[in-house]
Amino acid sequence: MSKQITNEELAELTLGLLLNPELLGELETSDQYKSFMHDIAEVIADHCGGVINCVHEPLPGNPDGDNALYLVSVSPSDSLPSFNQNVWSAFDPEGWEEEDAASYGIEVGETTDTKQLRTQLRSCLIPSEQNPLSFRCHQMRDWRVADNIQFEEQADSVPWTVNCHIGNQVNLEFLDTDNEAYYGVLSGIHLGVPALKITQYGNCLLHIQMTNDGLVLVPESNDSQLTQARLDRHSFHQGHAYLLKA
Known part of the structure; x- marks a missing residue:
C-alpha cells in the first residue's frame, strides 16, 4: 500500500516547507532551503516557462530580521506564452522593465491585472471550517x-x-x-x-x-x-x- 496525497495536501505540504520548514523538521540549513526553493521554481519554469537563475539569501543586517525573504531570480524565455501574461507576470512587475519580448521571440500580450490575480491566488490559502x-x-x-x-x-x-x-x-x-x-x-x-x-x-x-x-x-x-x-x-x-x- 502507498499513501494517496491529494493536490490540496501537496499544496499544503509545499506551503509548509516554504514558509515554516521548522514545523516539519526539514530544510534546516540555508543551503538546503535554497536548493528546495530553486527546485520548486525550476518545476514551475519547466511547465510554464521562464529561466531560473539562482536563489538569493536575505542580506546580512537586513532591517526585517527574521522576516527577511529569500528571492528567486527569474528571467524571460521563449517558452513563455507571452511577455505580459505568464505565471511570473504578477510578481515584481518592474523586474523585466528593461527586457524586450521580441528578443525572446514571444508576443507582448495584454497586461495582467496583478492585484486581482494576487487576490485570487491568495484566496486559495484561505482556511475554511472543513480545512482550518x-x-x-x-x-x-x-x-x-x-x-x-x-x-x-x-x-x-x-x-x-x-x-x-x-x-x-x-x-x-x-x-x-x-x-x-x-x-x-x-x-x-x-x-x-x-x-x-x-x-x-x-x-x-x-x-x-x-x-x-x-x-x-x-x-x-x-x-x-x-x-x-x-x-x-x-x-x-x-x-x-x-x-x-x-
Whole structure:
C-alpha cells in the first residue's frame, strides 16, 4: 500500500516547507532551503516557462530580521506564452522593465491585472471550517519595531507569543511569560452579525456584537466593573477611555 496525497495536501505540504520548514523538521540549513526553493521554481519554469537563475539569501543586517525573504531570480524565455501574461507576470512587475519580448521571440500580450490575480491566488490559502489553519507559538512584536520608532520603554520591544486558529471562527491567544493564555480574542458570526469575545486567562470579559445601530458591548458578568481609565499612553491620554475589570 502507498499513501494517496491529494493536490490540496501537496499544496499544503509545499506551503509548509516554504514558509515554516521548522514545523516539519526539514530544510534546516540555508543551503538546503535554497536548493528546495530553486527546485520548486525550476518545476514551475519547466511547465510554464521562464529561466531560473539562482536563489538569493536575505542580506546580512537586513532591517526585517527574521522576516527577511529569500528571492528567486527569474528571467524571460521563449517558452513563455507571452511577455505580459505568464505565471511570473504578477510578481515584481518592474523586474523585466528593461527586457524586450521580441528578443525572446514571444508576443507582448495584454497586461495582467496583478492585484486581482494576487487576490485570487491568495484566496486559495484561505482556511475554511472543513480545512482550518493553526499557527502555534508565532512571535509578534510591536509594530514600531518594523517602523524603527524609538520606544518609550524597553519592555515594549519584547515579543509576544501568539497561538492562532483560523476556521469558521478565528481564535487568537496571547501568551504570558509563563506560557499562559493571558488575553484571547474569539471572532466569528453570532446571531447573524460579526461578533467578538475577549477573554483574560480563559475567562470571558466582554462580548461585542456589530449591529446596524453600532457596537453592542456586553460584559460577561453583572459584577464587572467599568471605571474611567487612567490618563496614560494606553488610554491615549483621553478622558473618555474606560477600564473593564471582571
